[in-house]
Amino acid sequence: xxxxxxxxxxxxxxxxxxxxxxxxxxxxxxxxxxxxxxxxxxxxxxxxxxxxxxxxxxxxxxxxxxxxxxxxxxxxxxxxxxxxxxxxxxxxxxxxxxxxxxxxxxxxxxxxxxxxxxxxxxxxxxxxxxxxxxxxxxxxxxxxxxxxxxxxxxxxxxxxxxxxxxxxxxxxxxxxxxxxxxxxxxxxxxxxxxxxxxxxxxxxxxxxxxxxxxxxxxxxxxxxxxxxxxxxxxxxxxxxxxxxxxxxxxxxxxxxxxxxxxxxxxxxxxxxxxxxxxxxxxxxxxxxxxxxxxxxxxxxxxxxxxxxxxxxxxxxxxxxxxxxxxxxxxxxxxxxxxxxxxxxxxxxxxxxxxxxxxxxxxxxxxxxxxxxxxxxxxxxxxxxxxxxxxxxxxxxxxxxxxxxxxxxxxxxxxxxxxxxxxxxxxxxxxxxxxxxxxxxxxxxxxxxxxxx
Amino acid sequence: xxxxxxxxxxxxxxxxxxxxxxxxxxxxxxxxxxxxxxxxxxxxxxxxxxxxxxxxxxxxxxxxxxxxxxxxxxxxxxxxxxxxxxxxxxxxxxxxxxxxxxxxxxxxxxxxxxxxxxxxxxxxxxxxxxxxxxxxxxxxxxxxxxxxxxxxxxxxxxxxxxxxxxxxxxxxxxxxxxxxxxxxxxxxxxxxxxxxxxxxxxxxxxxxxxxxxxxxxxxxxxxxxxxxxxxxxxxxxxxxxxxxxxxxxxxxxxxxxxxxxxxxxxxxxxxxxxxxxxxxxxxxxxxxxxxxxxxxxxxxxxxxxxxxxxxxxxxxxxxxxxxxxxxxxxxxxxxxxxxxxxxxxxxxxxxxxxxxxxxxxxxxxxxxxxxxxxxxxxxxxxxxxxxxxxxxxxxxxxxxxxxxxxxxxxxxxxxxxxxxxxxxxxxxxxxxxxxxxxxxxxxxxxxxxxxx
Numbered sequence: 049x050x051x052x053x054x055x056x057x058x059x060x061x062x063x064x065x066x067x068x069x070x071x072x073x074x075x076x077x078x079x080x081x082x083x084x085x086x087x088x089x090x091x092x093x094x095x096x097x098x099x100x101x102x103x104x105x106x107x108x109x110x111x112x113x114x115x116x117x118x119x120x121x122x123x124x125x126x127x128x129x130x131x132x133x134x135x136x137x138x139x140x141x142x143x144x145x146x147x148x149x150x151x152x153x154x155x156x157x158x159x160x161x162x163x164x165x166x167x168x169x170x171x172x173x174x175x176x177x178x179x180x181x182x183x184x185x186x187x188x189x190x191x192x193x194x195x196x197x198x199x200x201x202x203x204x205x206x207x208x209x210x211x212x213x214x215x216x217x218x219x220x221x222x223x224x225x226x227x228x229x230x231x232x233x234x235x236x237x238x239x240x241x242x243x244x245x246x247x248x249x250x251x252x253x254x255x256x257x258x259x260x261x262x263x264x265x266x267x268x269x270x271x272x273x274x275x276x277x278x279x280x281x282x283x284x285x286x287x288x289x290x291x292x293x294x295x296x297x298x299x300x301x302x303x304x305x306x307x308x309x310x311x312x313x314x315x316x317x318x319x320x321x322x323x324x325x326x327x328x329x330x331x332x333x334x335x336x337x338x339x340x341x342x343x344x345x346x347x348x349x350x351x352x353x354x355x356x357x358x359x360x361x362x363x364x365x366x367x368x369x370x371x372x373x374x375x376x377x378x379x380x381x382x383x384x385x386x387x388x389x390x391x392x393x394x395x396x397x398x399x400x401x402x403x404x405x406x407x408x409x410x411x412x413x414x415x416x417x418x419x420x421x422x423x424x425x426x427x428x429x430x431x432x433x434x435x436x437x438x439x440x441x442x443x444x445x446x447x448x449x450x451x452x453x454x455x456x457x458x459x460x461x462x463x464x465x466x467x468x469x470x471x472x473x474x475x476x477x478x479x480x481x482x483x484x485x486x487x488x489x490x491x492x493x494x495x496x497x498x499x500x
Numbered sequence: 501x502x503x504x505x506x507x508x509x510x511x512x513x514x515x516x517x518x519x520x521x522x523x524x525x526x527x528x529x530x531x532x533x534x535x536x537x538x539x540x541x542x543x544x545x546x547x548x549x550x551x552x553x554x555x556x557x558x559x560x561x562x563x564x565x566x567x568x569x570x571x572x573x574x575x576x577x578x579x580x581x582x583x584x585x586x587x588x589x590x591x592x593x594x595x596x597x598x599x600x601x602x603x604x605x606x607x608x609x610x611x612x613x614x615x616x617x618x619x620x621x622x623x624x625x626x627x628x629x630x631x632x633x634x635x636x637x638x639x640x641x642x643x644x645x646x647x648x649x650x651x652x653x654x655x656x657x658x659x660x661x662x663x664x665x666x667x668x669x670x671x672x673x674x675x676x677x678x679x680x681x682x683x684x685x686x687x688x689x690x691x692x693x694x695x696x697x698x699x700x701x702x703x704x705x706x707x708x709x710x711x712x713x714x715x716x717x718x719x720x721x722x723x724x725x726x727x728x729x730x731x732x733x734x735x736x737x738x739x740x741x742x743x744x745x746x747x748x749x750x751x752x753x754x755x756x757x758x759x760x761x762x763x764x765x766x767x768x769x770x771x772x773x774x775x776x777x778x779x780x781x782x783x784x785x786x787x788x789x790x791x792x793x794x795x796x797x798x799x800x801x802x803x804x805x806x807x808x809x810x811x812x813x814x815x816x817x818x819x820x821x822x823x824x825x826x827x828x829x830x831x832x833x834x835x836x837x838x839x840x841x842x843x844x845x846x847x848x849x850x851x852x853x854x855x856x857x858x859x860x861x862x863x864x865x866x867x868x869x870x871x872x873x874x875x876x877x878x879x880x881x882x883x884x885x886x887x888x889x890x891x892x893x894x895x896x897x898x899x900x901x902x903x904x905x906x907x908x909x910x911x912x913x914x915x916x917x918x919x920x921x922x923x924x925x926x927x928x929x930x931x932x933x934x935x936x937x938x939x940x941x942x943x944x945x946x947x948x949x950x951x952x
Contacts, residue, residue, distance in 0.1 A: 074557070074558045074560070081561045085556075085561045087560065088552065088557035092552055093549060093552045093557075096548060097545060097549060100540065100729075100787075101524075101545055104729055104730055105524045105539070105545075106524075108539065109536050109897070111730065117730060117731075143778070144595075144777060145779075146750065147778055150750055178753055178756070178762045178763060178764060179753035179754075179778065181766070182751045182752060182753060183750070183751060183752060185766050186747065186750070187749070278563065278779075278781075278782035279779045279780045279785070295638065297639070297642060298599060299634045299635060299637065299638040300599070302631075304634065311902065312626060312633050312902075313633070313637065314633070314637050325596060326596025326734070327596055327597075327730075328596070329731040329733060329781040329784030330730035330731045331781070331783040331787055332782070333731070335783055438562075443561060443562075447762065450762070450763065450764075
């Protein structure tokens with residue numbers, strides 16, 4: 049059995065531990081939701097105060113030059129590039145993940161229309177992050193393509209001669225399951241299919257090698273593991289072999305070859321700059337840069353490889369402690385045990401038992417309940433358990449099942465930059481107490497709020 | 501002749517003068533570039549510090565509820581609505597102006613394709629802000645439409661049976677000339693054409709009545725006269741008669757009818773919320789709200805009508821003082837004298853004379869030079885004059901001519917919230933000295949920088 053003392057020893061020998069001091073961690077909170085919104089880097093408050101009072105307040109329009117505002121998307125993009133296996137000048141930080149996905153999926157469909165006009169299907173995963181599916185649905189409707197949704201184990205078989213693009217999220221937001229980017233990209237290319245990757249739950253959390261995987265297009269999020277602040281700008285990467293071949297449809301002034309010549313006709317800038325559109329929010333970009341600069345400090349401590357080792361140790365520990373300390377409460381593991389298939393989060397399901405009356409009345413289908421397996425859909429109590437944990441200061445989150453084979457999920461993200469092994473111990477201890485006391489059944493924890 | 505004493509008397513009797521105290525105005529600067537980047541509201545630094553340290557740093561993901569992050573686009577949109585003649589629930593603050601234009605122009609083309617499929621032309625103004633033209637060019641290419649660019653006096657004649665959409669910027673960024681929105685919208689509708697308006701240089705600067713003008717779609721900018729900070733989110737309005745009729749193509753999760761149910765299929769939210777796409781940058785939205793809240797304070801002092809009166813008084817004064825004090829230096833007026841045709845900026849051209857040798861070698865065409873008229877293209881010295889003024893702390897900006905009938909421009913914006921009449925006096929005095937001393941001919945003022 050693992051003990052609290054063991055966890056403290058792991059923290060004591062953690063060479064990445066100094067990075068924790070670069071963040072504000074609220075008193076009394078164990079924050080396991082960095083996969084939704086990363087915590088505040090200590091450098092952000094003074095940096096943004098300076099952007100506001102000096103760059104905006106005093107220097108005003110002159111800061112476009114003097115503060116480097118104009119090249120912020122590229123400057124931040126180069127910092128992100130080092131985390132995702134991209135080269136300098138290949139990434140820009142800009143817009144939202146959804147908007148960037150629209151750009152790259154448009155470009156991919158343009159390419160497919162030219163190179164393989166008979167291919168009229170886009171493949172994605174049924175439990176891909178919904179906004180990705182919404183964007184794909186829109187473009188498919190507009191361009192006369194079919195969006196075909198499959199389960200992860202059906203992807204390879206789905207790569208037929210009808211398929212133009214495979215669009216996947218590298219680490220699944222619901223389960224934490226991680227795809228083999230290199231293998232799937234290779235399979236896609238072998239089938240004549242372009243590969244578009246969403247790195248929202250990967251960048252800064254797991255090693256990503258876009259060039260090594262020979263991917264075609266990628267987008268990702270700034271406010272999760274990159275700790276860029278609420279709604280931070282996202283990023284976009286295009287393989288250099290494709291960048292100059294197509295325009296993307298959001299052809300705003302910032303992607304123009306000569307943006308200050310104010311010519312009436314659009315001429316795209318060379319390289320990834322053409323994936324910029326309108327003017328970007330500087331306060332939010334500056335905050336994102338503070339998040340990125342922590343990774344600069346992490347580089348001298350082993351970088352993404354060291355962060356990955358710690359992340360796996362944290363998630364291994366969490367799984368082991370839940371199994372040791374929370375047995376008999378119907379919890380199941382939705383995240384793969386295999387390291388190669390796991391992101392930086394652990395997702396639990398919960399089945400119903402006699403100790404846990406259904407909250408909204410529906411029972412799971414007979415035989416669908418297994419311990420540490422996938423329970424059937426139905427009311428799991430997971431929402432109330434997440435709320436009870438939050439009331440204790442253990443912030444994870446809940447994702448509702450979809451009634452189509454994907455169960456309710458309790459989601460716990462482990463950001464190796466700032467989460468420690470003792471945090472994991474206490475989080476599981478709180479989970480154990482929530483389950484053993486039954487406090488999650490209190491009415492207050494069953495009131496629905498907006499969650500993200 | 502107007503005197504400095506006269507100007508001071510105007511400031512002393514200006515009932516809007518207290519609003520100036522709500523802004524940070526840098527020492528030694530006369531800021532006539534609020535049409536490019538508005539100045540810093542004093543409330544922004546403490547507000548953003550609170551968003552960073554409390555909402556992000558302490559409350560983290562909980563702020564989606566507790567700090568109202570989720571409804572920020574609508575909350576700010578409602579504040580903007582009061583400035584542009586829109587109703588509550590009709591505007592959202594989100595994304596960039598370019599991205600928002602893509603959304604509404606897409607929706608307008610969808611509508612035209614259904615209602616009038618034979619109409620295959622989009623009309624705009626040749627000197628419209630280039631990013632608007634780039635977005636229109638992209639959509640026209642994608643959908644098989646023709647983008648036809650005309651001069652302002654050719655618009656009415658261009659509204660033929662071939663035309664689907666008239667897309668105009670209300671106040672021209674180069675000249676400060678303002679269109680008659682109601683008349684042009686009426687002419688468009690009479691010809692079966694939809695009217696899309698860009699309010700980038702109007703919102704917060706001149707009274708706008710979208711509902712009164714019966715406009716169809718509008719977008720606008722947050723960082724110019726709304727003082728929302730560098731790259732502040734933009735806004736989008738759709739007439740309620742159209743809002744629920746079409747999806748816009750950037751169908752991200754935030755525009756979904758049930759964004760937290762995470763369903764794989766897109767179902768657009770009712771109303772303007774469907775014009776949202778991805779997660780928005782909260783720090784930058786919060787700063788924009790500080791800018792908007794000054795207009796709340798202005799409402800009790802007469803609101804946009806009082807601001808408009810002051811704006812016209814400021815620009816009238818500037819024109820009069822330039823004519824009185826800077827005669828003989830080849831300056832021309834590119835902004836209409838008629839109040840109904842003038843925004844909140846004054847743009848000057850400059851012709852060459854024997855006192856002003858060409859800086860880059862080209863001379864204007866014979867006969868094209870007129871005092872206070874439109875000089876021909878060629879090297880006007882305007883860039884160097886703008887730089888010499890900036891060195892003296894008078895910040896306006898320069899817009900290059902296009903070699904196609906649109907001359908170099910010296911641009912001066914007058915934001916009535918914080919610019920005073922004495923500022924105008926001193927700005928003209930500096931301009932006079934720059935011209936009389938010839939200091940603008942110094943080599944340092946001819947080095948090109950990035951300008952916006």
